[in-house]
Amino acid sequence: MKKVSLFVDVQNIYYTTRHAYGCSFDYNRFWAQATAGRQVVHAYAYAIARGDEKQMQFQNILRGIGFEVKLKPFIQRSDGSAKGDWDVGITLDVIEAAASTDIIVLASGDGDFDLLLRKARERYGVETEVYGVPSLTANSLVQAATCYVPIKDGLLLKPKSG
Secondary structure (H helix, E strand, O other): OEEEEEEEEHHHHHHHHHHHHOOEEOHHHHHHHHHOOEEEEEEEEEEEEOOOHHHHHHHHHHHHHOOEEEEEEOEEOOOOOEEOOOHHHHHHHHHHHHOOOOEEEEEOOOHHHHHHHHHHHHHHOOEEEEEEOHHHOOHHHHHHOOEEEEOOHHHEEOOOOO
């Protein structure tokens, strides 16, 4: 059984699925698909802590699925912009995990991770899978992955009609 490590860029996945489809990512289906027939070594979801009740409930759902939720404080700059970037943290964790896993699964469309996946494959020989929204995933990231899985129908939570 191959060993797998999951890394989810929560902010990226939230905004890309919301923008492209007007709905949310189905983390339960993602977990089931990405871990099927595999042994989970690491599973991290990287998020921003705003201290809001709905967000804390969502983070508890992620923990219930099996993710370790890593949080960074939300920083509002004086110019009105916000900071809450996990790129360096994700990069460090992926490189560390690559030494003890067979497959790295990254849920993000951020092209900044293309170098990371190439390096993990070259240095450790791991397979790399990227889950991302097709219209909002950097082509360089798709090209860097061993396997690209488009986030579409089966990985989306449909809004409740009513």
